[in-house]
Amino acid sequence: MSPVVQGMLTIIIGVGGCVGYFYFSNIILDKVIFPAKGPQAGRNINRANQVRPWLFLFPAMFALGLYLAYPVVGSFWRSLFDRSGANFIGLGNYFDLFNESTFRTAVFNNLLWVLFVPAAATFFGLLIAQLTDRLSWGNIAKSLIFMPMAISFVGASLIWRFVYSANPDIGIINAIRDSMGLVALDPLQIRFWNNFFLMFILVWIQTGFAMVILSAALRGIPEETIEAAIIDGANPFQVFFKIKVPQIMGTIIVVWTTITILTLKVFDIVYTMTGGNFGTHILPSYMMTYMFRDDGRATAVAFVIMILVLPVMISNIRQARKEMR
Amino acid sequence: MDNIAGQNSSNKFLANLTVFVLVVLWLLPTIGLFVSSFRDRDQISNSGWWQAPMAVDLNFRTRVATDGAREENGVFIIEGNVFADPALASSFPEGTGTVAAFGTRAVAPGEFSAGEVTELRGDGTIVVNSDGSYRIETAEPLDRGPTLYFEARTPPKFTLDNYRTVLFADGMDRAFINTLTVTIPATIIPILIAAFAAYALAWMDFPGRGLLIAAVVGLLVVPLQLALVPLLKLHTEIGIGQSFLGIWLAHTGFGLPLAVYLLRNYMVGLPRDIIESAKVDGATDFQIFVRIILPLSFPALASFAIFQFLWTWNDLLVAKVFLPSGAESQVMTVKIADDLLGSRGGDWGILATAAFVSIAVPLIVFFTMQRYLVRGLLAGSVK
Numbered sequence: 138m139s140p141v142v143q144g145m146l147t148i149i150i151g152v153g154g155c156v157g158y159f160y161f162s163n164i165i166l167d168k169v170i171f172p173a174k175g176p177q178a179g180r181n182i183n184r185a186n187q188v189r190p191w192l193f194l195f196p197a198m199f200a201l202g203l204y205l206a207y208p209v210v211g212s213f214w215r216s217l218f219d220r221s222g223a224n225f226i227g228l229g230n231y232f233d234l235f236n237e238s239t240f241r242t243a244v245f246n247n248l249l250w251v252l253f254v255p256a257a258a259t260f261f262g263l264l265i266a267q268l269t270d271r272l273s274w275g276n277i278a279k280s281l282i283f284m285p286m287a288i289s290f291v292g293a294s295l296i297w298r299f300v301y302s303a304n305p306d307i308g309i310i311n312a313i314r315d316s317m318g319l320v321a322l323d324p325l326q327i328r329f330w331n332n333f334f335l336m337f338i339l340v341w342i343q344t345g346f347a348m349v350i351l352s353a354a355l356r357g358i359p360e361e362t363i364e365a366a367i368i369d370g371a372n373p374f375q376v377f378f379k380i381k382v383p384q385i386m387g388t389i390i391v392v393w394t395t396i397t398i399l400t401l402k403v404f405d406i407v408y409t410m411t412g413g414n415f416g417t418h419i420l421p422s423y424m425m426t427y428m429f430r431d432d433g434r435a436t437a438v439a440f441v442i443m444i445l446v447l448p449v450m451i452s453n454i455r456q457a458r459k460e461m462r
Numbered sequence: 463m464d465n466i467a468g469q470n471s472s473n474k475f476l477a478n479l480t481v482f483v484l485v486v487l488w489l490l491p492t493i494g495l496f497v498s499s500f501r502d503r504d505q506i507s508n509s510g511w512w513q514a515p516m517a518v519d520l521n522f523r524t525r526v527a528t529d530g531a532r533e534e535n536g537v538f539i540i541e542g543n544v545f546a547d548p549a550l551a552s553s554f555p556e557g558t559g560t561v562a563a564f565g566t567r568a569v570a571p572g573e574f575s576a577g578e579v580t581e582l583r584g585d586g587t588i589v590v591n592s593d594g595s596y597r598i599e600t601a602e603p604l605d606r607g608p609t610l611y612f613e614a615r616t617p618p619k620f621t622l623d624n625y626r627t628v629l630f631a632d633g634m635d636r637a638f639i640n641t642l643t644v645t646i647p648a649t650i651i652p653i654l655i656a657a658f659a660a661y662a663l664a665w666m667d668f669p670g671r672g673l674l675i676a677a678v679v680g681l682l683v684v685p686l687q688l689a690l691v692p693l694l695k696l697h698t699e700i701g702i703g704q705s706f707l708g709i710w711l712a713h714t715g716f717g718l719p720l721a722v723y724l725l726r727n728y729m730v731g732l733p734r735d736i737i738e739s740a741k742v743d744g745a746t747d748f749q750i751f752v753r754i755i756l757p758l759s760f761p762a763l764a765s766f767a768i769f770q771f772l773w774t775w776n777d778l779l780v781a782k783v784f785l786p787s788g789a790e791s792q793v794m795t796v797k798i799a800d801d802l803l804g805s806r807g808g809d810w811g812i813l814a815t816a817a818f819v820s821i822a823v824p825l826i827v828f829f830t831m832q833r834y835l836v837r838g839l840l841a842g843s844v845k
Contacts, residue, residue: 189662189666197722200718208691211691265481275481281488290778295816344488350839446684
């Protein structure tokens with residue numbers, strides 16, 4: 138069966154199945170198990186209403202449990218076994234990893250990514266959000282800067298090859314060097330700094346996201362606070378840094394953490410630009426070198442990523458619980 | 463009330479200038495890709511895309527035919543025109559052009575400028591004029607014509623050849639269909655599942671609701687990497703293996719936390735009166751959901767659909783792990799990253815075109831549905 142037909146069938150079965158499940162499970166609950174008639178009608182209605190939320194939740198909870206919650210445990214468990222999966226070796230995989238210099242480089246680079254990408258994307262996002270606020274063509278500018286959000290990491294990597302290429306007839310950087318009479322060099326082979334060239338691709342993609350959210354937050358600031366500051370003689374920079382930024386601090390933190398989380402997961406850029414060569418591995422790309430080869434190591438690397446994400450996860454959950462009260 | 467942009471005209475100018483520079487910087491790489499996708503291989507390797515509208519100096523070579531040689535006063539003369547070579551007809555369809563420089567050695571194709579009379583290896587002289595005509599004088603008749611190298615100014619040439627190759631000959635058409643096949647079910651199926659769950663979390667009262675919401679928020683940030691090994695094993699054990707069904711299920715699972723979170727945030731904000739008066743009128747939860755909540759939540763549904771579409775279309779990781787690696791089930795991102803970058807690493811025209819084909823659909827979706835995308839982002843992040 139061709140995948141296209143299979144795809145259409147899946148849509149029909151998937152959507153039909155969902156609708157059917159919700160429809161019939163409700164009918165069965167109301168008509169068969171707890172019918173709203175007879176001597177116990179009142180009690181039955183209450184009981185049915187206690188069960189119903191779980192009917193609504195069941196498919197989502199099942200999928201979430203299986204595809205996201207179980208893997209956390211499953212991956213950790215697998216990481217305690219060796220390559221074949223038969224021998225329990227405790228934390229052996231983790232010790233081996235920490236003894237590998239590539240792994241340590243990957244952890245170090247990942248920390249650089251986590252520090253630099255959210256900071257730069259938030260900075261540019263805030264700058265552009267503020268500057269476009271009063272421009273007549275602000276919306277067009279924002280739309281164009283937002284555009285890379287739609288581009289895949291693979292596509293973005295290819296786009297940036299036309300900037301970084303060592304060939305002065307293809308890469309803009311080397312074309313500029315060439316016109317200044319400098320020798321061509323491959324930016325992606327300059328140790329340490331090549332990480333920043335890769336990071337900038339992600340900054341390029343994420344700035345639009347930061348800009349959109351921060352721009353909405355800036356517009357939500359009460360006008361009176363700004364007017365009062367101006368009447369008191371504050372200059373534009375004081376208005377921005379002392380009045381506006383403190384009021385949107387909450388949003389800045391949300392943007393920052395969202396980009397941080399994303400940064401910890403993106404493997405595509407390193408994979409397509411350098412393949413992890415020249416000291417550019419980060420944890421997600423490093424994990425892929427073990428994927429399909431050594432599941433024990435691969436899951437161990439994945440679990441290290443999970444540990445890095447954990448503080449953000451806990452603070453997010455705390456925040457959500459605070460808001461619900 | 464004024465702020466940085468607008469207090470006085472010089473600040474205003476500065477703001478305009480800064481934004482303009484940033485927009486150009488942000489756009490430039492993409493424009494480079496777009497322009498390059500219309501240039502052929504020779505043009506790309508001889509001049510940067512920013513020179514695309516200008517004529518370029520390309521190197522050509524031609525072999526001089528000896529049969530036209532004639533003898534004059536003891537000197538053998540060959541005359542002709544480099545542009546007359548039928549092998550170069552595709553580059554110079556009119557048979558004319560401008561020679562900037564020429565040479566007799568492959569290592570120095572532009573050694574001498576046009577019109578300069580130079581020594582030919584052996585004994586003799588050669589000159590190539592800027593109109594392409596050449597004259598070779600030798601003392602002895604040549605048994606083999608020398609190879610002439612020359613640099614000629616060629617007008618900018620834009621072609622759709624790359625697109626033809628990518629779309630019809632390179633397997634990219636297959637990859638395009640595969641991407642669509644992965645994306646559409648993976649976008650549609652999670653929406654319904656998530657919408658029901660979001661309704662329960664937003665408008666139904668039951669013990670443990672707060673915990674469940676917290677769990678969804680927590681699952682939002684679980685790295686996908688954790689799921690790869692255990693789930694692939696699970697899929698293999700239950701007989702799905704690496705297949706389209708597997709990737710649909712995987713994308714559905716991975717997309718659910720965001721879907722539930724976004725939709726719940728939106729549904730909570732719907733007016734309580736409508737829902738309560740429907741309940742008073744005797745509507746069941748199922749009816750309320752289908753008749754009232756679902757239509758009212760359209761903006762949130764649309765914004766999640768766009769997110770999920772962009773995410774599944776652009777995904778490389780899940781496709782690499784959950785789909786078989788053969789050509790018949792490769793999606794575009796995998797095709798570009800693993801196939802084209804490897805085997806066609808030097809063919810920039812094909813690479814640029816393939817990349818452009820793969821980002822065209824998301825860009826269209828992005829520009830037509832930007833409103834919903836922004837709304838979704840705001841609902842998901844600003845609370």
